[in-house]
Amino acid sequence: MSLVIGEARPLRRVDVAVSSGTYPVLVGEDAAGSLHDVLSGLNGLERVAIVTDAHVPQSWPELAAGESREAGAEPLLLSIGGGEASKSTEAVSELLEAMAAGGLHRRDAVIAVGGGVVGDVAGFAAATFMRGIPLIQMPTTLLAMVDSSIGGKTGLNLRAGKNLVGAFHQPVAVLADTRALTTLPQREINCGLAEIVKYGFIAAPRILELLEISEPEGDVLDELIVTSIRCKAKTVEADEREQASRAHLNFGHTLGHALETVTGHSMSHGEAIAVGMVFALLLGRELGLVDLVDRARRLLRRLDLPVEIQGVDRDAVLNVMQKDKKFSRGLRFVVLRELGAPEVVSEVPDAAITESLEGVGIN
Numbered sequence: 001m002s003l004v005i006g007e008a009r010p011l012r013r014v015d016v017a018v019s020s021g022t023y024p025v026l027v028g029e030d031a032a033g034s035l036h037d038v039l040s041g042l043n044g045l046e047r048v049a050i051v052t053d054a055h056v057p058q059s060w061p062e063l064a065a066g067e068s069r070e071a072g073a074e075p076l077l078l079s080i081g082g083g084e085a086s087k088s089t090e091a092v093s094e095l096l097e098a099m100a101a102g103g104l105h106r107r108d109a110v111i112a113v114g115g116g117v118v119g120d121v122a123g124f125a126a127a128t129f130m131r132g133i134p135l136i137q138m139p140t141t142l143l144a145m146v147d148s149s150i151g152g153k154t155g156l157n158l159r160a161g162k163n164l165v166g167a168f169h170q171p172v173a174v175l176a177d178t179r180a181l182t183t184l185p186q187r188e189i190n191c192g193l194a195e196i197v198k199y200g201f202i203a204a205p206r207i208l209e210l211l212e213i214s215e216p217e218g219d220v221l222d223e224l225i226v227t228s229i230r231c232k233a234k235t236v237e238a239d240e241r242e243q244a245s246r247a248h249l250n251f252g253h254t255l256g257h258a259l260e261t262v263t264g265h266s267m268s269h270g271e272a273i274a275v276g277m278v279f280a281l282l283l284g285r286e287l288g289l290v291d292l293v294d295r296a297r298r299l300l301r302r303l304d305l306p307v308e309i310q311g312v313d314r315d316a317v318l319n320v321m322q323k324d325k326k327f328s329r330g331l332r333f334v335v336l337r338e339l340g341a342p343e344v345v346s347e348v349p350d351a352a353i354t355e356s357l358e359g360v361g362i363n
Ligand SMILES: NC(=O)c1ccc[n+]([C@@H]2O[C@H](COP(=O)([O-])OP(=O)(O)OC[C@H]3O[C@@H](n4cnc5c(N)ncnc54)[C@H](O)[C@@H]3O)[C@@H](O)[C@H]2O)c1
Pocket: 053, 054, 055, 056, 057, 082, 083, 084, 087, 114, 115, 116, 117, 118, 120, 140, 141, 142, 143, 144, 147, 148, 149, 150, 151, 152, 153, 154, 155, 163, 180, 181, 183, 184, 185, 188, 191, 269
């Protein structure tokens, strides 16, 4: 779907319909140029907090500041350190104090300019400042464009585990300006590709076919991004608060999160879920479901993503997964019954878990 917003900018648009209303996700070169239109639509707006991190190229928060001024709102530029360590209650507390000191009121807005870390922290601040103020997501990583900026989940880490604090707070718009990807390191691009592969397995096999025959760049990459966003939007619309089917988005994440933790985040989110997806497919095969293990390994290798990990202790991984269990009432995995047909399984035999962990190098 092609749509022209404001000036003559052909952008792709996906609408996300949730309980609080419908919001647009705009994708393409110069999607950020629609920011002043979005801000102009907010009643009573006087100030915006533009939140970014130290490694996002400064041209992006500056662009957001220029668009804000154009819309008549005074920008307050705020930066968090970046990285998982920034997803903390301390970082949010500093942001909230700075927003209050900067004179923001309940009709003002937060603009998250960065990757999933910035989106999660700024999103949580927007969800809680004066009981919730408008949030605009301007994702600048591939992962944030296809996943974290959409759907309204925000998350902070505690010492006890990842994303244990959070709130649902839907954005009023998501502006995914694909020019941001030109400065993104290849490793981060690959991490986003891992999430895109996930959508291919759980909902859109077309994604796998595209990635198997073409390079993820140019028009192909745009197509992959928009298809992924549609998958995410549909999933969120069907189950906004993750009561049921939204959990399918966690395909590859049960082991993935544990690997991030036991490697002290030296393994990135995308790399960890790549291994996690192979594990989930091995587990499904053990349970007599569809066998897509070889297809996944071939594709992930093609994308320079890991399909196994060496030197990680099985007990350490199981411990972290068990610890998660404390919070989620039962160790559960998302497996595939068929390609594009995920389901959540619990009470999986220990032997199947052990065997599948061995299949990704964890002994
Ligand atoms: N809320 C959700 O629904 C959801 C979903 C998936 C993941 N997440 C969270 O997202 C986080 C991962 O997000 P991520 O992969 O975007 O990581 P990230 O936010 O840490 O970004 C990766 C790195 O790229 C830098 N960067 C950002 N944009 C750039 C650009 N255009 N050019 C160059 N460098 C740039 C960042 O500063 C950072 O150093 C995790 O904390 C994960 O838990 C949240």
